[in-house]
Ligand SMILES: Nc1ncnc2c1ncn2[C@@H]1O[C@H](COP(=O)(O)OP(=O)(O)OP(=O)(O)O)[C@@H](O)[C@H]1O
């Protein structure tokens with residue numbers, strides 16, 4: 432028996448009692464407001480500013496103790512006070528600002544070039560299986576090759592010039608960026624592409640509206656690593672390519688310290704390099720990554 | 734036993750979906766997942782597909798949606814591109830609820846101002862008018878399913894394929910969505926192929942219930958459901974037919990035990 436009409440209760444009594452009211456009630460349950468985790472200034476200070484400050488203070492304390500114990504002669508290990516004085520002098524006579532500006536602008540230009548080249552390379556490798564097979568291993572190999580190794584070659588090709596510096600920076604950063612983009616593409620769930628196809632998007636439309644946005648987290652990881660490699664390569668290049676005709680960057684400042692055997696200037700330069708690295712990370716990449724992950728619900732909030 | 738098509742579009746109209754002798758094997762040497770499936774869905778007809786887990790329901794739906802090609806046989810669909818609701822909500826996580834719906838409209842070439850308005854309207858249809866700016870991860874499972882339903886409706890197709898769309902929902906939410914689905918189906922005269930494990934749900938919704946066997950997937954029986962809509966899932970009419978179909982389903986599954 433397929434259907435049994437005698438069991439069919441008259442129309443009207445079978446109408447489900449559920450209605451818009453039930454639905455509204457369910458929605459209210461669904462969206463029960465989570466009390467917004469507002470972060471007070473005080474909590475931010477306690478949780479993310481205080482720990483590094485405490486750690487740094489401890490580090491300086493140990494340094495001072497080692498200095499007082501005269502483990503090394505003073506010219507090799509000056510005390511924190513001396514270094515702080517040199518740091519202030521370097522800042523006051525404008526050398527710090529000049530070196531930071533020179534290096535950061537070189538880093539920015541080099542990174543921008545790497546961004547364009549690395550992205551194009553990544554896209555090309557993604558779209559051509561042949562290119563991926565041919566270039567892939569070399570690109571991955573380059574990623575683990577310290578780019579200082581390119582400095583002698585770059586100097587022979589371009590003498591002591593900005594071109595030599597940028598060559599080293601590009602060779603350091605491009606592979607990371609290209610590989611990051613490829614990793615991003617590889618991690619895109621196949622389901623997303625099927626969604627694009629079901630919706631009737633054209634192949635370019637699927638790349639533009641589905642593949643690229645889906646690959647963004649992996650790509651950002653590549654950019655972050657690319658910047659780290661660009662910055663390291665830049666310091667290595669600046670350290671070696673000292674020339675009066677070139678602008679004086681942080682690496683060159685470091686080299687001056689070495690030539691003058693002025694350890695306090697060496698430590699000052701290292702501190703400046705570190706500060707720039709931390710600042711770029713905290714001001715550019717961390718917020719960018721946080722935003723991308725947050726919109727996708729990929730953060731655990733820790 | 735009855736095994737006839739009772740589509741509202743009449744039996745002479747060109748079918749909305751037609752699968753003829755469709756077979757699918759994934760491994761060349763492996764067993765056939767689908768073997769000679771024939772299924773015809775009339776325009777405006779609501780068909781539910783029942784079968785044990787792994788019997789090939791999703792595979793069949795993907796073939797109808799044009800995502801895969803059958804190893805043998807032919808699939809023809811009246812619409813250019815049938816709308817498909819996947820077994821998962823499959824929303825794009827970087828887009829808001831409205832953005833997900835709008836992408837379907839954009840793919841159809843709808844202009845930007847119309848897109849906004851239409852996405853808003855469709856989200857109100859699934860009763861999510863107030864949530865259009867939320868991202869998928871900020872929505873509950875049931876709300877995500879409803880956004881996916883709105884997106885499928887935004888495709889504007891006359892054929893709607895749904896793969897266990899309400900499997901993960903609580904009974905009350907599911908009742909509400911059943912009601913909404915039947916309302917939209919009645920208003921827009923869609924042909925619907927609805928996959929489910931739930932026999933009562935199938936009888937609650939469908940004009941025709943189709944039972945598939947496992948390994949290989951074949952269509953073994955059909956029932957037409959002549960109860961008037963709207964029906965309540967707990968009504969005796971639905972219950973009686975569901976009991977009969979469940980008995981058949983048990984028989985189908987226990988066949989594999991020997
Ligand atoms: N891409 C694939 N490659 C190999 N085997 C597959 C593939 N997709 C599905 N199968 C197999 O085909 C069979 C049917 O799968 P399908 O997803 O269609 O089942 P289903 O009826 O939708 O099950 P459920 O109700 O659990 O969703 C399963 O045995 C599965 O292992």
Ligand SMILES: [Mg+2]
Pocket residue numbers: 790791792820896
């Ligand atoms: Mg399935």
